[in-house]
Amino acid sequence: MIEFQNVTMKYPNGTKALNDFSLTIEDGEFVFIIGQSGAGKTTLSKLITREEKCSSGVIRVNNFNLSRLRDRDVPRLRRTLGVVFQDFRLIENKTVYENVAFAMKVIGASDRIVRKRVPYILNLVDLADKARRFPRELSGGEQQRAAIARALVNNPRVILADEPTGNVDPKMSLEIMELFRRINEQGTTVIVITHEHALVRYMKKRYVEISHGCVINDRVGG
């Protein structure tokens, strides 16, 4: 569960990105976060991953109280989250397989587990046949699916995607949404930040609209 209670987030330069912001996302939900540029969507995401700390209010993510979380416990929080970026952030000199395996190895997974888990996940995102390709040899949609595989491979409770379809054509965007839907159906919470109202209308899921750091709309459908 993700819970924001009266959270205010002020950047050091004085910009108030979130203002008395409250939001609850239950386990297993599929939620869109929408809003104009500068509304505070990415800030929300960075607060969840604890890249930023809020100025006031309470944030709880998967049973971690983020205002009390010590720096050395941040990795434990992050292992419960799978993050997906607009620009994929795949490692250029590693193949798809290696990129996904890397995410497991760096949290100390044994080779045996890696060898079992990675093919399974690549199959899930429909990239099994492209496992040996390098990111530059893939389309934008395929790269994003590889990135989603990497986010999924450590079995997080929440997938958090900030503009995942920003660099992907519309048809591929819908495919990625279907992939998220499948992931969500297996019990993982999915949070998608997007500009594209079309995706929200297509998916008919809960969406939360943010403006100037406040929730102005929170409803289901499109």
Next chain:
Amino acid sequence: MFRNFRLGFFLRQAVEGIFRNGMMSLASVAVLCSCLVLMGSFSLVSYNITYNINAIQSVNEIVLFLDPELTDDDITEVASSLRKIENVQAVTFVSKDEALRQYRESLGEDGAILDGLEDDNPIKHSYHITLKDMKLFDQTVYSVGQIDGIVKVRDRRDFVQSLTQTQNIVGLICTWFLVILGTVSLFIVANTIKLTINARRHEIEIMRYVGATNWFIRWPFVIEGVLLGAFAALVAFSIEWYIYIYIFDKVVNQGEILQLLPWDRVAASIGWIFGGISIALGSLGGLISIRKYLKA
């Protein structure tokens, strides 16, 4: 299953890092290695000075040659006068025959040139005295000089003093070299590893996002530093060994007055110094270079 320490992974990352910036790695090994050889050489000089000071038999010994005209009673008289001097610790009589024998021994095979001198021994009887306190050397020598029947006083103080002085200077230079070269090596190693870190900054970012611990991120770079250091230490040790054996041969073969410790007796300490310094510098270099990437 899931562990916070994966040596295999760290080693692979570290070795990849070294070869990715091959030239820079080579450069830092070379610099580290030169530093070690310089430091090692200074230490060796210092060791050998200490060794020589200790090896010079009874450095605080003064030899007093006696007037050949003295009778046995006079000689005994001199001994009791010597014993009365406060700073004199031990008094040993060395007859001229004994002195000749010792001299012959010290010449080894060349001792034969002394053949025939037994009956016409030019050496004088002597007293060897040792001092309690080297600081009172001058006064004691003066007091001894006052005693009748002593014709010549021989001591090795100048030699000892110059050795001690040299050792102090070497020690001082050594310390400064250690500080300066250590800093230079640290800087070079840290910059080499920074290149690896820069090439890996996307990987590090991903590691942080998926929840790798800070130590998991650090280890490969620390190990990279340790490997660079260990390699430099190995090369430096071989170079030092070669240089030492070469100089040792020269000194021993030319029968210099100075004696050198055999390599076997210094190898261990050189090894420890090199290993310790290089591994400390290497890992510190790794830690320094990764520091700013680990802000939470």
